[in-house]
Amino acid sequence: MKLYYYPGACSMAVHIALREAGIPFDLDKVDLAKKRAASSEDYAEVNPKGYVPALRLDDGQILTEVAVLLQYVADLKPASGLAPKAGTIERYRLMEWLNFISSEVHKTLSALFNPKITPEWKDNQIALFGRRCDFLVQQLGGKPHLMGDKFTIADAYLFTILGWANLFKLDMGKWPALQSYAARIAARPAVQEAMKAEGLLK
Template sequence: MKLFYKPGACSMAAHLLLNEAGASYSLEKVDTDAGLTETGAAYADTNPRGYVPALEFASGDVLTENVAILHWLGEQHPELSSDSTGRPLDRFRTLELLSFLSSELHKGFSPYFSGKTFSEDQARENRKKLDAKLGQFDALLNKGGDYLLGDTFSVADAYAFVILNWSNFIGVSLDAWPGTKAYLERIATRPATRKTLEEEGLAA
């Protein structure tokens, strides 16, 4: 498998999971602004929509869209998509969490990476919306356990880590949500996370 990625982008979630699973894979960095991969190939030939991630298989098939790739990885590695108790609803809880992360929490950070200039009122509104989504996420952690599905690290945690880690790039403090802050720090210490950050050139 080959993962097309951009350092620090949402593609890091799949990268992190590949390391968690000990999977065999290669990486190809993408300059999404230029539309080129690090080998000089036109990325549109892999993903016509131009954004990461994309996962290419030995067959030549390509899977795109973050939620689809993360769900596929969870299906291949069931230990990453269910709690250790094996609750029947876990597979759908994972989809529920991925949907929230993609459509709500991820979206809350989007204005900060849009390249747009906002008025003071717009900036306050953006922050208000982001704070609301962070509060909703924090509430998910109050169900017990170290991770979103309890005591088992899952595909949803990989995606949540990547999104929440963006707070470090935009100067947003998580102090108002101590549970979320501790959760982010906890995942940052995992060996697979450290390896992923190093491979993407983002290790402190």
């Protein structure tokens, strides 16, 4: 199995999940501008969508989309507890979180990567992100993780996207609960390993 990734991109959520699950895999860093993988593969052929992550399965098939890959990884190792059992209401709650993170947090912040973003558009996205942070704090309450006491793939995803706030120099001091949450996730051994492997930690 091979994960195509870019350091700190949403692909890191899948990277974290693979390490949390203890699944053997190879890493292949993608130059997104040149659409070329470190292995010299033409990434446009691997994933015509042009973005990461993509996962090459052991049978050669390519699977894409972060929320799908996270569930795929979790389901490969049910004993890891990274996702509740399929068909349960808890699994649908997890999917609810994955969809929210994808559509309301990931897509809101990813607009800031656009070099043609206007000041008005940027301000709108930052304000929307703030409202999403308010909601996240409310939902977390006193829980250590999104789903309660147990770390799940939703936490790997949210942690990864919240990391972009630092990249864009957004003031997260307004949400100390989210700062504590991110620090808690960052301290996990698998998260540390993933970040070191991606060159984000020494």
